[in-house]
Amino acid sequence: MLAALLLDHPFPDDEPLLHTADRMLTAGEARAGVTELAQRLRAGDVRPGTAVAVRLPNSPESVIAMTAIWSAGAVFVPVNAAAPAAEAERALEAARPAALVEPAPDGGLHVRHLDGAVRTYPDGTAFLTWTSGTTGTPKAILHTHDGYLELLDRVLGPLRGRGPSGRPPSPNLIPVSLALNSGIYNALFGLRAGAALVIMDRFRPREFADLLARFGIRSTVLPPAAIVTLNASDVEALSPLRYVRSITAPLSPLHARRFTDRFGAFVLNSYGQAEVGEVIGWTAADAKAHPEKVGAAGRPLPGVAVRIAAPEGEIGPLWVRPPRMASGYATGEQLADRIDAEGFVDTGDLARVDADGFVWIEGRAGDLINRGGNKVFPEQVEEVLRLSPAVAEAAVVGAPDDRLGEVPVAFVVDAPGAPPAPDEALAKLCREHLVAYKVPVAFHRVDALPRTEVGKLRRGDLVRRLA
Template sequence: MTMPASGPETAPATGFASAMGWSPPAGWPACSYDRCRDILTAPGQRLETETIAIRGVPTRVWKNAPDNLRALLALARTHGQREFVIYEGERVTYDAFHRAVARLAQEMRERGVGKGDRVGLAMRNLPEWPVAFFATEALGAICVPLNAWWTGAELAFGLADSGARLLICDEERWLRILPHRDEMPALEHVLVSRTGAETSVDHPAERLEAVIGAPDAWSSLPDADLPDADIAPDDEATIFYTSGTTGKPKGALGTHRNLLTNIFSSAYSAACAALRRGEVPPEPTHKVGLLVIPLFHVTACSASLMGNLAAGNTLVFMHKWEPVEAFAIIERERVNVTGGVPTIAWQLIEHPERVNYDLSSIEAVAYGGAPSAPELVRRIYTEFGALPGNGWGMTETMATVTSHGGEDYLNRPSSCGPPVAVAELRIMDPEGKRELPCGEVGELWAKGPMVVKGYWNRPDATAETFVDGWVRTGDLARLDEEGFCYIVDRAKDMILRGGENIYSSEVENVLYDHPAVTDAALVGIPHRTLGEEPAAVVHLAPGEQASESELQQWVADRLARFKVPVRVIFSAAILPRNANGKILKSELKKLFAA
């Protein structure tokens, strides 16, 4: 690989970076982002790109990405006896994982599951989750990962809406679904993991262990090949349901290419960071990751699971997130990478028990799914001794569109990074007719091989959201002169006070900068003449104190007066979030009506 001969003078720190006390090292960046892209994606390089037609739209893609998820499984099989998943006392190698996938896929084939059929998947993060997912994908069927936090009625909706023929779930989800069994006429077979309960005579379910055994026994299954299936890169692979914070969730219909794009996007981002330092991108090395976000979310399934499988990394699952237990796991398994959503990163930093554990193995704390405060970026670097990382994506983009890490994130802590080499961004006016110039705030549109086909059985919503290969994200954002993206707010979360726009993330970032605040959200509350006014809900760090007037003055010292919260409510717990890490602002608004 050709390295840049020399770089520009040291870049100045951005305003936020300077405020945090971080200055770029001498000679950084050694390479512009445009030059990084040219080097890494050139013909003959591993990360080479090409332009092809996807659904009639010219689209840049990673030339060397696997054709489908069966190909990824074949690659994962070569990792052999390396550990793939650790869950409590269970340890599953890549070889054992493949044996279980092949056995389950064969059983599913015998039950009539084939290309295009939908298979529901509803369970917490267990070793069985990726087995069920990849067995489905290996057949060319469509996996429907359902939100394990949903109620029985919500789970039944997802199964009925997708028309799932087979459901693979754990006992807790099955007991929720069972009372609604008659609402899912297409459902023919149910396989339940880790169950000791008797199932209904009228609606029988079978134990998953009767097919593949318990995880500790997977290594004893026959070493079989996958059943035959013909799968193209743009064949349908998944239906991930959107958050559904308003109205019924919509099923985003993803493809094999969507999922596999993340593998190369992650590799590209890591290589860019090295070139920016003036270093040759290193060869991949084995890593251990603590995965604490749900696999039914695209950040965990697509952005994390795919790349870790390709690299042969080890993933540690937790039964339930608990900071002290996470510290013990990090120490015991020598975890290198963790994160998920900003709330988890905050808890890792703020928890008083942190000092009692050896966390020196941590190299990176990365997250997505929700905006983060610039203060978090600094504290990961200075207190945790790790490089911070984040990115931006959504269910409709199957995760990664922009990626941000290392020195670039420290230098632009309020950005979610530049687009990866196969992605394009636009900032559009409210009508979607005109692209806005650099620096102006408008709706973010994204394009690339990670954008899903559309919404399952929702042609109306598909036509509104997907336009000639672009997805209208509903996020308000701006781009700087180097293409770095700054998410300003969700369009629907913007507060309009007497004709003045208030972007909640701007005020939230200022609140996060206060040393006592570890969680914050700004919402609009009704006002008779102004329409609405800003109000805040905050959660304070353990042992810290702050008053409403103190926080109001803190914001007033840094932002225009009309942006200062007229009320501040203190929450004893971290703020409520959905499974994707997004704060449930509709719940917070109720606090001000009380």
């Protein structure tokens, strides 16, 4: 069970285990906190198979609450502390937990037992997470203890045993919310690897750099939005960082190369979805052997089969078959609707595989722009626009056109401190790198691009803005 990752952690009781910028809990203190909270949950209305929601800011207490719920035999339901009240209520209505863990006035943890119908979940259910909601209403995904352990070992397997004998892993830095699948995964990944955890309450470039140096962190994970922020920041060095695993959303090869060139840390892109876990990624050996592939998602992980529905080497729909996947949705949708007779899952993304077996993610199938029969991949145009020193960010969407059906339109965030580039200059830049039909017909300036909390672009918001 996942609770064992903390309760049976290899650190002795007096070893520091959970850190923040200004606090520390030893392994013994963390285990005592888990035991005490689990006893309180059992003494209330929490029974095995029922759910307990947690609404806490990023902190050691978030990890303790998650583990205590599993120790009590219950299902963990994370609720983002930064979410509006209406969104939090929708999450509670969907999950129907027996109790809610929230901050107590004295700084501890308060357990509030909830009225109403309580749902009982199938045996082995560990926790719920929600899809990003970029393409529709978020769905609650059911994760099992066995399935998530398999996912952790699927990724850890190629990485284990590569360092000097007896050398402990560097602490795992967690810069994303522990209410999100990416934050939960990062915390459990560290514990499974036998590492301490360093928890950020929110991402700040300078604090991130300070924590790397203080804890001697050699590898970490970051969402693309954080990588882009660091590229544009005044942070000069990220020593001793050597590898960054990009998570939650595709990172453009351009930003990956910029980060590697600037900070000397290789960006290991990866690919996965909440329903199937991480299925494509990098190893340190691949990074050393193929530095020219920076920006690729990597190669299929052990036990994962990948299929591109297109001729060899060309771009097409990406299907994956992992050894295990999420058990389903708590919100009524059917995961089986996306699975074919051979067990492959339709990811909804477009990709290609090169001659060395590296997978390159080209974008969402639903984002592809059909300009009079010519296909325009928005990410390709966006990468060209970001070549301009006057452009901090760019997003391209399809706008309705009576003659061609759709035409590409760009939304641009100007780079701070630089004079804005005229539309004509941006169009000329695109013509230098792209065929004519891929050049945007219009450029709109915006202060920021609409994104989810983990940095995924909300293209639908931009399409609605055009209307």
